[in-house]
Amino acid sequence: MKLEYIVGIIAILFVAQFFYGVLAHPNAEFGGADGEAENVITAISPDYQPWNPGIPTFEPPSGEIESLLFALQAAIGSLIIGYFFGYYRGKNQSVQQ
Amino acid sequence: MHIFEGFLPSPWWQLWFVFSIPVILYGMYKLNKLVSEKREVVPLIAVAGAFIFVLSSLKLPSVTGSCSHPTGTGMAAVLFGPSITAVLGVIVLIYQALFLAHGGISTLGANVASMGIIGPFVAYAFYKAAAKTNMNFYLNIFLATAIADWITYVTTSVQLSLAFPTGGSLTVTGFLSSFIAFATVFATTQVPLAIMEGALTALIMKYVVQVKSDVLVNLDVLTSDAVEKLKGAMS
CATH class of the missing domain: 1.20.5 (Single alpha-helices involved in coiled-coils or other helix-helix interfaces)
Structure with missing residues (x-):
């Protein structure tokens, strides 16, 4: 299968x-x-x-902003994956021709 | 698996840094060496890092009524080994600690140990051992990454049980009773997610075989005979 x-x-x-x-x-x-x-x-x-280690970190002010940042993280990752797979696929095809 | 900021008391947060920092440094050395010797693997490193980025951002619901996220580190572990995976894991964990209030700087050592080192090490060891038995490549990837995902959360449960043994002092019974409590939250929730992650990783590895199999041979992930067989099965 x-x-x-x-x-x-x-x-x-x-x-x-x-x-x-x-x-x-x-x-x-x-x-x-x-x-x-x-x-x-x-x-x-x-x-x-x-306890607080005293290192300033950014706390998303709302659930919406937090989900925005998580979505951004996923989008950046997907972009990189898609770009390279497309690049290789196209390259392989042009080599075969 | 993220232990939140300030939720590991002394000496545990320091100990996990002592555990993780040498592995990260060794990983940076290995990464440098790999990039300078085999430039053609760079895009694949980016893809493996991006895969961790995507999967660790997806909070998925589980049958237990809570949400958790996959780790995505199995792919990098199989391709590049656990120490380089630790470097990729650190990048994701720092991003989440600094901008998402997810995890923390004081707990970074412990979180890298579970998601970046111990989980990936199990994936790598499993993959290499199973490859010797001629297990189907995709089944091997599926099992290696699913087990690694799950072990990551078991590790977090161990880390928290060491720091918070029931009764206050670290005894075997105190550790075990805390471990059961933490593992009930983490390890059971994670089972369906681990299966999903294993399946996704197997699929993405199929596409790597399809478009860039020479790199897999170069990285000693597969022999050229095995690649030929897998490609033959596709067409």
């Missing part, structure tokens, strides 16, 4: 497990697992205070 079909089936199964998750956990917020780990830390060590 073509690899593309297998990956397609895995992608469909992935979507299915998400919908199953929505049904199985009707109250789930689908927040980040990284944030949930923070709750586990608080449960284990209630007195722990995260």
Whole structure:
């Protein structure tokens, strides 16, 4: 079977497990697992205070801006991947001719 | 897998830097050497780095009711080995720490250790071992990267359990009970994502074989016989 079909089936199964998750956990917020780990830390060590290393970092002022930056990250990456695959494909074709 | 800023107390954040910095330095040396000796691999390094960029930005929902993200480091690990992957991972992690308040500078050493070093090392070791058994190339890539993705999150659970053992002092039982708590959050959520990542990496590697197989031979990822066979199967 073509690899593309297998990956397609895995992608469909992935979507299915998400919908199953929505049904199985009707109250789930689908927040980040990284944030949930923070709750586990608080449960284990209630007195722990995260310390500040004093290095200024930019905190996205809203969820929208955060998703903008994540989308930008994905877009830059996809652009690079697409550019080089297209370049090689075109180059191979012109060599064959 | 990102441990947030300030969420690793002393001496753990320092220890993970001590672990990660030599690997990163060695990776920079190897990267320099690779680029100067084999200039034709540079675009592939960019693609592997970009793949980490894309996959680690995608927060995907999991059956457990929370979201997590793949790491994308398996591809670079198979192509260039774990130390160069660590360098690529650092770039992504610094970007996310500085601009996205995701991860942190104090926890960078620990986050590089899990996503950039230990996960990729497992992918690399698995790939090389399975390649000797003549496993199907794409199945090998799928398994190597899926396992690496999952191991990355298990590593994060270990890191947090060492720093936050149940009961306050680091004992075997305290460590294990914390590990179960962290692994429940990370390792279970990650299973469907790891499978998805393995499948995507196998697919992108198929396209690398298609358009730039000579580089794979050059990098000792595949023998030229194996490339011929894979290309024969495509047409």
